[in-house]
Each structure stands twice: as C-alpha cells, then as structure tokens.
Amino acid sequence: MGKLPNKILFILGVFLAAAFSLAPFLWFVSAAFKDQTQITAIPPEWLPSFSVEAFSSTVTQHGIFHYLWNSVIVAGGATLVTIILGALAGYALARLSRGWAQITLMGILACAMFPQIAIVGPVWRFLKFMGWLNTYQGLILPYVALTLPLAIWILAVFFREMPEELESAALVDGCTRLGSLVRVIIPLSAPGLFTAAILTFIYAWNEFFLALLIMTDPARQTMPVGIALFQGEHTIPWGEIAAASLITTAPLIFMVLLFQRRIVTGLSAGAIKG
Amino acid sequence: MKTIKIMTIFLGIVVLSCTNVKSTWAEKPTNIVFLTWKPNQPEVWDTVIENFHQKNPDIHIKVQVGPHSSTQYHAIVAQRLKNMDKSVDVFFMDVIWPPEFANAGWALDLSSKFSVEEQNKFLSGPITANTYQGKIYGVPCYLGAGLFYYREDLLKKYHFKPPTLWKEMLKQGEVILKGENEQGLHIYSGQFKQYEGLVCNMMEFIWSNGGAVIEQKTGKVLLNDPTVVKSLEFVRDKIIARAAPRGVINYEEPESLDLFIQGKTIFHRNWPYAWAVANDQKKSKIAGKVGVGIIPAFQGHNSASTLGGWQFGINNYSMHAQKAWRFVQFMTSHETQKILALDAGLAPTRRSVYQDPEVQEKRPHLNAFLPAFKNTRPRPLSPVYPMISQELQRFFSHAITESGSDISEMAAASSARIEKFFALGAMIPK
Amino acid sequence: MIRKDQHLYLALLLPAIIVLLLFIAAPIINSFFLSFHRIIIGLPQLKTPFVALDNYLQLLKDPIARHSFFITIIFVALTTFFELLIGLFLALLIHHRFPGRGALRACVLIPWAIPTVVSAQMWRYLFNDAYGVINYMIFGANTNSYIPWLALPTTALSSIIVADIWKTSSFAALLILAGLQVIPEELYQAAKVDGAIVWQRFRHITWPLIRPALLIALLFRTIDAFRVFDLAFVMTQGGPADATNVLQLYGYKKMFVEGWMGYGSAVSVCIFIIVLVIAVAYVKMVGRRLLEANV
Incomplete structure (x- = not known):
C-alpha cells in the first residue's frame, strides 16, 4: 500500500467513509432506546438508557409486525414476479437481433423515466376497475412494472455475455429453448439475477407514495405507510418512529451485510461494464 | 429464531383471519366502510365502534385509515370519491371541505335525514360550515x-x-x-x-x-x-x-x-x-x-x-346510505360525543354535552373553551x-x-x- | 449456432410488455391526454374541455413553476455533483484490498437500503432547531445560536440536498465500483514499476477507464434527482416560502391537492421530456454501450 503517510491517509479515509455512512443512522436509532427526555436533551446523551418502552409501544400499540408481514409479502411477491418476467424478457432481448433489441430496450427504459406521481392516478383507476384496491396483487403488480425496466436491462446485458455455445450444447443434448434457459443460462447468471432481485426488493420494501394511496385498509398496509401514519397530532413520537425505523430497516441491513459481495460483483460482472 | 418468529406471526394471522371469517359467517352483517385518519387514541374509537356493533348487530364497521395531515388525507378521500368509488360509505371530513364535496357531488345531501330541528341542537359554527347552498352535507363530530x-x-x-x-x-x-x-x-x-x-x-x-x-x-x-x-x-x-x-x-x-x-x-x-x-x-x-x-x-x-374540527360525511355513491346514516347518527349522539369528550379530550359539537353533569365534573375546562368557540370564524x-x-x-x-x-x-x-x-x-x- | 426464433422471443417478452403497458405505458399516454384538457376535480360542472397546448403555455408563464424549476436545477446540480464525488471516493476506498473491506462495503451500502421515509424523519431529527445533534456539533450547548435549518429558505433546501447526498452517494459508489473492477490490475503494476505515484496512477489509468461508469452513474442520478419528491414531501412540504417546492412536488400539489389534473399532468410531462432529452444526450455521449458488455 505504499509509504506510511499514504497508509495513514487511507485509514483516515476508511474511518471517514464509515462515519459518513453510519453515524447519522446510528444516532437516530439510538433514540429508540431512550426515553422522551433523553431524546430531546441538550447536550445530547450519547449513551441511551436502553429503555424498551418505545419498542413495546410500537409492537403493541401500533402492531408493527403486522405491517412488517405485509411488507414481506408485497416486496417478496414483487421480487419474485419481476425476476421471472425480467429473466424471460432479458433472455429474449439478449438473443434478439441487435437492432430490435436496442429499440425495445430503449422503449422499456423510457418507461422508467416518467415521474411516478403522474402514473399513480391511472394505476389507481385500473386497480379499482379490477377490484384490486387494498389487495396484495394491487401493490405487487405496480411495483413489478416500476422495477422491470432496470431488471430487464441488467439481465439482458448479463445474458448477452453468456457464450452461445453453452446453450447450443444444451440444445444438442435435447433440451428445449426454455429448458436450456432454465437449466443452463439462469444458474450461470445467478449474480445478475441476484443484483436485480435485491434492487427490486429494496425498492418494493421502501416504496411509500403508491402504497399510501392504494392501501387504506390497515390490514394490508405496508411498513413505510405504517411509519408515515405514526405522526400524530400530539408530540412527535421520536422514540417510536426510531424504533419502527430500526425494525423496518433491519431486514435490509441484514441482507446487505449478508450479500454485500454479491451485490457488488453482480453489478460489475454484467450491467455496468461501460 | 427468525423462522420461529415468522411462523408465530403467520399463525397469529391465520388465527385472526379465521375468527373474522367466523363472525361474518354467523350473522352476515352489512359492511360499512368508514374512511378516517389514524386517531391518537385508537382505543377510544375502537370502544365507540364496538358499542355501535352491540346495538346494531346487522352492521359491521370496517375502518380504513389514511395519514393524519388534513391535506394528505384529503388527497386520499378525493381520489376515491372523484372516481365514484362505492367501497367507501362514511368518511371523516375536515371543516373546510363541505362546499367542495357538495359541489362536486361527492357528499350525500343529508337535508332529509338531518332536520333543522336536530341541527339546532349543535353549535351553530360547524353547522354553517357543513351547509352549502341551503343544504347540509355533514354532521359535526368534534369541534376545533x-x-x-x-x-x-x-x-x-x-x-x-x-x-x-x-x-x-x-x-x-x-x-x-x-x-x-x-x-x-x-x-x-x-x-x-x-x-x-x-x-x-x-x-x-x-x-x-x-x-x-x-x-x-x-x-x-x-x-x-x-x-x-x-x-x-x-x-x-x-x-x-x-x-x-x-x-x-x-x-x-x-x-x-x-x-x-x-x-x-x-x-x-x-x-x-x-x-x-x-x-x-x-x-x-x-x-x-x-x-x-x-x-x-x-x-x-x-x-x-x-373554526376547525371534523365531520362525518356519507358517500353519494354509497350502496348503504341508510345504514351509513345510522352509524353517523350513533357517532354524533350525545352518548358518543360524551365518551369522546371524556376519554379522548375532544370538544363536543352538541350543546347538550356541555350541560352534562359528568362532563362538567371531569372536563371542567370544556366550558372555559366556550367563549373561544363563540368567536369562531370559518x-x-x-x-x-x-x-x-x-x-x-x-x-x-x-x-x-x-x-x-x-x-x-x-x-x-x-x-x-x-x-x-x-x-x-x-x-x-x- | 442458435436458431433466431422470433416467435419464441416475442412470447418471452410478452408478459413483461403487458405489465409495462398496463401499469406504465397506458398511464403515460393518459397523462399526455390529460395534459391537453382543462380538468378541475372540484368543479365537475366545468366539464373537461380540450384546450390543446393551453396548459403548457400557462406553465411557461407560471412564476411559481419557474421558481420550482430553478430550485430543481439547483438540487439536481448539487446532488449529482457531490454524489459522484463522494461516490468516487467511497468506490476507490472499497476497491482497495484491506482487512475489513467487506465490513466497510456493507457500511457504505446501508444508507442506500434505508427507506426514504425513514431517512427523511432521521434528518428532521438531526436538523432539529431545538435539540438537533447537528446544531450541537456546531454550536455546543449554546442553544441561542442554534440554526433552524428547515425554517430558513436557503438552509432548508441545503438540508434536503444533504439528505439526498447521504442516501444516494452509495448507489453512485456502487456503479463506479463496477467500473473500477474491470480495470486490469496489471496496468497498475506496470505503472508502479514505472515509478508513477498514486495521483499519477489515478490520473492516467483510473480516471480514463472509469469515465464511462461515471457517465452512467451521472445519467442515473440526474434522472432520479429531477424527479425528487419524497424528501421534500416528508421534510418540508415545499416550505418555507416555496424554498423546497421542487417541480414534482409542485405537480403533485396541483394534481392531488388542488385538483388541476390537466395542469398537473402537464408538469409531469415536462419533467418526463426534460429527463428524456438528458437521457438521449447521455446515450449519445456514452455511445452504443447500452447493451454492450465488453466495450
């Protein structure tokens, strides 16, 4: 790594990066373990008293696990559907003649550029027409549509990189085209699928505006909506908001910790090789 | 650990949904959907709605909630009403909305149900606010x-x-x-x-x-x-x-x-x-x-x-306007307003509640509010x-x-x- | 050689295309359609007359929209600049092999995984004018000189910019890192042998080779930043004095709060066109690499 000053600079950089990324969030969620007076204390109390009051009230009073469960279904469902549709479309685009593939892909990507606020109204009317308001599929399908463009793009680039010979070999062995896609191409593109899946999951887990409008039935509301509804007209329940935020974010942090290497390699192995 | 947790939640939900299904199968009451925002004392509102269920076994109230901010909640209510959504029967309405909702044909004209005589039992400010071109479109729930x-x-x-x-x-x-x-x-x-x-x-x-x-x-x-x-x-x-x-x-x-x-x-x-x-x-x-x-x-x-405060309105496109009206009547009755005043600290819109001895004893400040209430302007x-x-x-x-x-x-x-x-x-x- | 079976490809594309048509393309067309009409939700008696380009002409003359556009440009310029800068810094760090690299990589990704609703609340707490830790770090316990960050027009906009930079720098870092990883290690070795110092190596090897990745990151960030909505919606609702009333929030208010469906749609269509123009310009610059892995 070079000379000593370089090394010190580097360590300083690492420290800075970690602080930049973590400190604000850590400070915020520490409020979840504090009581109300500690939360608003100046000078700040760095060490929380580890009161569990905020947690217990988010769980008992606001039924946070219930929102969490809805989020799991919606985000999980959206990810599954997006990956299946995205893989099929991505494969087709990767094998389609270049000109057509380019045009189709451009069209799909243009879809991703429209402001979401404007599509909310028509989507809502369509869902009402189908009777899908306040249902899981009513939220899953819009999420699929919103995440598909990026997923298709990532997967198309990924599949294109797969040598066609592999596929030909499978075909010679008696596989159908779909069979070769499922048995040969998909296993080999696991990193790309993985990246697309994580991007979709995080999006669906975090989306808030559509969910607020579509899900008014408390039995179906997802986590971000739950947090948005926390804000009462009384004092701001910082402790409870922080507790709920921690509970919402924890699964994602867990995923990131677990899969950080894959997220990085998945992206670089395929999509973004400029 | 995680699987256990998920399984417990799953089980809980299964059990919950089963009990729900049971009750609906037994009596087959009409579902009345009440769209509101998330209250600060959900338990008080739950009690009130439970009281209603006890007295009206043929109706089941389904509460749907939006955000607390009046403007954001308005967007959600308007989204449903402007699309003639029949799936909402009763909605909570801010004091500034009746003219808009009346003119757009979203709120049901309550003039035939909510007589002038009955209106006179309410404070005049919110009644005026709920009136548009001589007709009344909402029943005041609590006053701001x-x-x-x-x-x-x-x-x-x-x-x-x-x-x-x-x-x-x-x-x-x-x-x-x-x-x-x-x-x-x-x-x-x-x-x-x-x-x-x-x-x-x-x-x-x-x-x-x-x-x-x-x-x-x-x-x-x-x-x-x-x-x-x-x-x-x-x-x-x-x-x-x-x-x-x-x-x-x-x-x-x-x-x-x-x-x-x-x-x-x-x-x-x-x-x-x-x-x-x-x-x-x-x-x-x-x-x-x-x-x-x-x-x-x-x-x-x-x-x-x-002048602030919230009212009940009935969706013009509701299929159950009559039953919805029974719910609104119950929610704005003396008894309900008394509970909301005593347990949720909300200011009643019915004059009689201010005279109620129990209210006067437990919430003496409500009468201290009256001078300000008389000064309200819309x-x-x-x-x-x-x-x-x-x-x-x-x-x-x-x-x-x-x-x-x-x-x-x-x-x-x-x-x-x-x-x-x-x-x-x-x-x-x- | 694989048979180019067009029917099969079409069949594979179909499900995705149907979903996109129903949930995105149709709404987009609908928005275009609405933007040529005058539709006021609260006044159904006025019907919905076709007004051609009237909404767009009004939009051009609308001082509030112009102000929102101006703010959005500032937001886009500052956030993309700092996000790429910080993203580059983070990417270079993570790219190094060192003990604890995995942990740092995970740390850096965390802000990106946090829901915007949560991070907006978080920044509201940190920027609080009475007990915010940011004020404490600047002014200590002297609460009298605390700055009400979200209450002053300039600092309110800056606060939202900071919140966005914090959240999305890691995404930029991810994209840049992808570019870094394809640079062959041998190039650096050779440069080291030639006695190039760190800066020279960066200037002559890293920089030219990651420029495409940077451009892609820039494209993604610009497109996203132009459509910023959540942060302002949760943190300030556009205030004070319209200082954070970004374009998309203005469109939202017109459509969902005031009920001007036609006019609000025109705002959205304009944002779409701006973004599309930027995207096309970028693609022209980056070249035909959209589908090419090995360029």
Missing part, C-alpha cells in the same frame, strides 16, 4: 377552534392577567423572560409551517386586526388591505424570531406544542386537544400550570378563532378552497419568512391568482 394557552403559574408570579392584546402579550412576555432569565425560554409558539395550519394561524392575526382575507359576499380578495398587510408585518417583525423561535416557520402542531409542554414558551396557540396533552403528567412538564382563553387581538378590535367557504388555501399558504409563508420583503407587492400577485380561482367557481352554471 384556535385557543390561547398560557402558563398560569408564570402569569401569577408576575401578577399579570391573561393578555387580551397582542402587544400586551409581548410586554408581559418580555418581563417574564427578564425575570426568569432561563436559556431557551420564548414568549410564544404557534404553527407557521407552509401548510393548512399556517392559514388558520394567520387568519386569526388578520381577523383580530379587523381585517379579512376575502369578503365572503362579493368574493373580493382583500390581501392588499392595510389591515391585512399590517397584521402580517406584525407577525414577521414581532413574532417570528422574536417572541417565537425562528424555527416555528417549520412547525406544525406537534412541534409547537412540544415547545409549550417542555416549558419553553409562555404563550401558545393550539386546538382544544392540546389541553389534555399539556395536562398529562406523563408527557408534560407543565401539567396543572396551564391556563386557556381566547386569542388576543389588536387594539380596538375583537378576538377571533379559526376559513373561506368555497368549492375551490384547496386552491385558495395553497395560494394563501404560499403568500403567508413568503410574507413572514422574508424579512423586509414588500408584502403588498406579493399580495397583489396572490390576490390576482385567487380571483382567477373564484372566476372558475363563478363559471359553474347554476
């Missing part, structure tokens, strides 16, 4: 009005009477600040963020200076009137960053109330619900030291409070109120945020825009 809270202990200590003039409030405040010499103590807090609450606060300053934003009869916009400009200048130069911390420019009710119950302001403007919070031993540092009265005025003018009654409000918010926020700005110049531009909205309303064929 701008109230003036103060620290009784501090005023006593310095031998002050509650101020009736804005100037007096500032003077008393200066003396108390000097005497207390406490870091972080301010004179006043209110709601000055660019949102609906800003309109409510600023209206009170304007009215209490003898001004008005709009002449209701002619629809003339008076923003450039000297009385209006003067009251805005007063807020900009004397309140913001002087009597109140500059931060109030981003404060809604919770933040400003927080300051008050932390003992960091002497005077505070808020709605009736704040009384219960300020006197809650667990949340408030000033419990038992709070006084309440009418909002101060400028010299030679009368105090005025912005925000502009118009089917295009949302547009007017957005423009007013923009204008007020500019006026009080930018020190030294030319208020009358902005007033001219804003007035022109609001008059355009009115012109739209006038185009409605009668």
Whole structure:
C-alpha cells in the first residue's frame, strides 16, 4: 500500500467513509432506546438508557409486525414476479437481433423515466376497475412494472455475455429453448439475477407514495405507510418512529451485510461494464 | 429464531383471519366502510365502534385509515370519491371541505335525514360550515377552534392577567423572560409551517386586526388591505424570531406544542386537544400550570378563532346510505360525543354535552373553551378552497419568512391568482 | 449456432410488455391526454374541455413553476455533483484490498437500503432547531445560536440536498465500483514499476477507464434527482416560502391537492421530456454501450 503517510491517509479515509455512512443512522436509532427526555436533551446523551418502552409501544400499540408481514409479502411477491418476467424478457432481448433489441430496450427504459406521481392516478383507476384496491396483487403488480425496466436491462446485458455455445450444447443434448434457459443460462447468471432481485426488493420494501394511496385498509398496509401514519397530532413520537425505523430497516441491513459481495460483483460482472 | 418468529406471526394471522371469517359467517352483517385518519387514541374509537356493533348487530364497521395531515388525507378521500368509488360509505371530513364535496357531488345531501330541528341542537359554527347552498352535507363530530394557552403559574408570579392584546402579550412576555432569565425560554409558539395550519394561524392575526382575507359576499380578495398587510408585518417583525423561535416557520402542531409542554414558551396557540396533552403528567412538564382563553387581538378590535374540527360525511355513491346514516347518527349522539369528550379530550359539537353533569365534573375546562368557540370564524367557504388555501399558504409563508420583503407587492400577485380561482367557481352554471 | 426464433422471443417478452403497458405505458399516454384538457376535480360542472397546448403555455408563464424549476436545477446540480464525488471516493476506498473491506462495503451500502421515509424523519431529527445533534456539533450547548435549518429558505433546501447526498452517494459508489473492477490490475503494476505515484496512477489509468461508469452513474442520478419528491414531501412540504417546492412536488400539489389534473399532468410531462432529452444526450455521449458488455 505504499509509504506510511499514504497508509495513514487511507485509514483516515476508511474511518471517514464509515462515519459518513453510519453515524447519522446510528444516532437516530439510538433514540429508540431512550426515553422522551433523553431524546430531546441538550447536550445530547450519547449513551441511551436502553429503555424498551418505545419498542413495546410500537409492537403493541401500533402492531408493527403486522405491517412488517405485509411488507414481506408485497416486496417478496414483487421480487419474485419481476425476476421471472425480467429473466424471460432479458433472455429474449439478449438473443434478439441487435437492432430490435436496442429499440425495445430503449422503449422499456423510457418507461422508467416518467415521474411516478403522474402514473399513480391511472394505476389507481385500473386497480379499482379490477377490484384490486387494498389487495396484495394491487401493490405487487405496480411495483413489478416500476422495477422491470432496470431488471430487464441488467439481465439482458448479463445474458448477452453468456457464450452461445453453452446453450447450443444444451440444445444438442435435447433440451428445449426454455429448458436450456432454465437449466443452463439462469444458474450461470445467478449474480445478475441476484443484483436485480435485491434492487427490486429494496425498492418494493421502501416504496411509500403508491402504497399510501392504494392501501387504506390497515390490514394490508405496508411498513413505510405504517411509519408515515405514526405522526400524530400530539408530540412527535421520536422514540417510536426510531424504533419502527430500526425494525423496518433491519431486514435490509441484514441482507446487505449478508450479500454485500454479491451485490457488488453482480453489478460489475454484467450491467455496468461501460 | 427468525423462522420461529415468522411462523408465530403467520399463525397469529391465520388465527385472526379465521375468527373474522367466523363472525361474518354467523350473522352476515352489512359492511360499512368508514374512511378516517389514524386517531391518537385508537382505543377510544375502537370502544365507540364496538358499542355501535352491540346495538346494531346487522352492521359491521370496517375502518380504513389514511395519514393524519388534513391535506394528505384529503388527497386520499378525493381520489376515491372523484372516481365514484362505492367501497367507501362514511368518511371523516375536515371543516373546510363541505362546499367542495357538495359541489362536486361527492357528499350525500343529508337535508332529509338531518332536520333543522336536530341541527339546532349543535353549535351553530360547524353547522354553517357543513351547509352549502341551503343544504347540509355533514354532521359535526368534534369541534376545533384556535385557543390561547398560557402558563398560569408564570402569569401569577408576575401578577399579570391573561393578555387580551397582542402587544400586551409581548410586554408581559418580555418581563417574564427578564425575570426568569432561563436559556431557551420564548414568549410564544404557534404553527407557521407552509401548510393548512399556517392559514388558520394567520387568519386569526388578520381577523383580530379587523381585517379579512376575502369578503365572503362579493368574493373580493382583500390581501392588499392595510389591515391585512399590517397584521402580517406584525407577525414577521414581532413574532417570528422574536417572541417565537425562528424555527416555528417549520412547525406544525406537534412541534409547537412540544415547545409549550417542555416549558419553553409562555404563550401558545393550539386546538382544544392540546389541553389534555399539556395536562398529562406523563408527557408534560407543565401539567396543572396551564391556563386557556381566547386569542388576543389588536387594539380596538375583537378576538377571533379559526373554526376547525371534523365531520362525518356519507358517500353519494354509497350502496348503504341508510345504514351509513345510522352509524353517523350513533357517532354524533350525545352518548358518543360524551365518551369522546371524556376519554379522548375532544370538544363536543352538541350543546347538550356541555350541560352534562359528568362532563362538567371531569372536563371542567370544556366550558372555559366556550367563549373561544363563540368567536369562531370559518376559513373561506368555497368549492375551490384547496386552491385558495395553497395560494394563501404560499403568500403567508413568503410574507413572514422574508424579512423586509414588500408584502403588498406579493399580495397583489396572490390576490390576482385567487380571483382567477373564484372566476372558475363563478363559471359553474347554476 | 442458435436458431433466431422470433416467435419464441416475442412470447418471452410478452408478459413483461403487458405489465409495462398496463401499469406504465397506458398511464403515460393518459397523462399526455390529460395534459391537453382543462380538468378541475372540484368543479365537475366545468366539464373537461380540450384546450390543446393551453396548459403548457400557462406553465411557461407560471412564476411559481419557474421558481420550482430553478430550485430543481439547483438540487439536481448539487446532488449529482457531490454524489459522484463522494461516490468516487467511497468506490476507490472499497476497491482497495484491506482487512475489513467487506465490513466497510456493507457500511457504505446501508444508507442506500434505508427507506426514504425513514431517512427523511432521521434528518428532521438531526436538523432539529431545538435539540438537533447537528446544531450541537456546531454550536455546543449554546442553544441561542442554534440554526433552524428547515425554517430558513436557503438552509432548508441545503438540508434536503444533504439528505439526498447521504442516501444516494452509495448507489453512485456502487456503479463506479463496477467500473473500477474491470480495470486490469496489471496496468497498475506496470505503472508502479514505472515509478508513477498514486495521483499519477489515478490520473492516467483510473480516471480514463472509469469515465464511462461515471457517465452512467451521472445519467442515473440526474434522472432520479429531477424527479425528487419524497424528501421534500416528508421534510418540508415545499416550505418555507416555496424554498423546497421542487417541480414534482409542485405537480403533485396541483394534481392531488388542488385538483388541476390537466395542469398537473402537464408538469409531469415536462419533467418526463426534460429527463428524456438528458437521457438521449447521455446515450449519445456514452455511445452504443447500452447493451454492450465488453466495450
């Protein structure tokens, strides 16, 4: 790594990066373990008293696990559907003649550029027409549509990189085209699928505006909506908001910790090789 | 561990949904969907709705919730009603919505159900607000009005009477600040963020200076009137960053109330619900030291409070209007309003509840609110109120945020825009 | 050689295309359609007359929209600039092999995984004018000089910019890192042998080779930043004095709060066109690499 000053600079950089990324969030969620007076204390109390009051009230009073469960279904469902549709479309685009593939892909990507606020109204009317308001599929399908463009793009680039010979070999062995896609191409593109899946999951887990409008039935509301509804007209329940935020974010942090290497390699192995 | 948790949750949900299914199968009651925002005391509302179920086994109320912010909740209600969504029967309605909902044909005309005789049993302010072109579209649930809270202990200590003039409030405040010499103590807090609450606060300053934003009869916009400009200048130069911390420019009710119950302001403007919070031993540092009265005025003018509060409306497209009406009747009955007053601290709209001995005993302050309730004035009654409000918010926020700005110049531009909205309303064929 | 079976490809594309048509393309067309009409939700008596380009002409003359556009441009310029800068810094760090690299990589990704609703609340707490830790770090316990960040027009906009930079720098870092990883290690070795110092190596090897990745990151960030909505919606609702009333929030208010469906749609269509123009310009610059892995 070079000379000593370089090394010190580097360590300083690492420290800075970690602080930049973590400190604000850590400070915020520490409020979840504090009581109300500690939360608003100046000078700040760095060490929380580890009161569990905020947690217990988010769980008992606001039924946070219930929102969490809805989020799991919606985000999980959206990810599954997006990956299946995205893989099929991505494969087709990767094998389609270049000109057509380019045009189709451009069209799909243009879809991703429209402001979401404007599509909310028509989507809502369509869902009402189908009777899908306040249902899981009513939220899953819009999420699929919103995440598909990026997923298709990532997967198309990924599949294109797969040598066609592999596929030909499978075909010679008696596989159908779909069979070769499922048995040969998909296993080999696991990193790309993985990246697309994580991007979709995080999006669906975090989306808030559509969910607020579509899900008014408390039995179906997802986590971000739950947090948005926390804000009462009384004092701001910082402790409870922080507790709920921690509970919402924890699964994602867990995923990131677990899969950080894959997220990085998945992206670089395929999509973004400029 | 994780799997166990997930399984328990899953099991819980299965069990819950099974019990639900059972009850619906047994009696097959009609579902009435009630769209509201998430209340602060959900348990009180749950009890009330449970009471309704007991007396009306043929109806089952399904509550749906939106966000607490009036503007955001309006977007959700409007989204459903404008698309003629039959899946909502009863909705909670802010006091500023009836003209819009009536004109758009969203709210059911209740005139045949809600007789004038019955209307007279309610306070007149909210009844007027629910009336549009001679017909009534909502039944008031609870009342809101701008109230003036103060620290009784501090005023006593310095031998002050509650101020009736804005100037007096500032003077008393200066003396108390000097005497207390406490870091972080301010004179006043209110709601000055660019949102609906800003309109409510600023209206009170304007009215209490003898001004008005709009002449209701002619629809003339008076923003450039000297009385209006003067009251805005007063807020900009004397309140913001002087009597109140500059931060109030981003404060809604919770933040400003927080300051008050932390003992960091002497005077505070808020709605009736704040009384219960300020006197809650667990949340408030000033419990038992709070006084309440009418909002101060400028010299030679009368105090005025912005009318707030929430009503029940029935969806014009509801398939169960009759049953929905039974629910609304129950929710606005003497008994229900009494429970909401006693347990949720909400101000009743029925006159009789104020006379109720139990209410008088347990919530003696409600009668202290009555003078302010008599002073209430509505925000502009118009089917295009949302547009007017957005423009007013923009204008007020500019006026009080930018020190030294030319208020009358902005007033001219804003007035022109609001008059355009009115012109739209006038185009409605009668 | 694989048979180019067009029918099969079409069949594979179909499900995705149907979903996109129903949930995105149709709404987009609908928005275009609405933007040529005058539709006021609260006044159904006025019907919904076709007004051609009237909404767009009004939009051009609308001082509030112009102000929102101006703010949005500032937001886009500052956030993309700092996000790429910080993203580059983070990417270079993570790219190094060192003990704890995995942990740092995970740390850096965390802000990106946090829901915007949560991070907006978080920044509201940190920027609080009475007990915010940011004020404490600057002014200590002297609460009198605390700055009400969200209450002053300039600092309110800056606060939202900071919140966005914090949240999305890691995404930029991810994209840049992808570019870094394809640079062959041998190039650096050779440069080291030639005695190039760190800066020279960065200037002559890293920089030219990651420029495409940077451009892609820039494209993604610009497109996203132009459509910023959540942060302002949760943190300030556009105030004070319209200082954070970004274009998309203005469109939202027109459509969902005031009920001007036609006019609000026109705002959205304009944002779409701006973004599309930027995207096309970028693609022209980056070249035909959209589908090419090995360029």
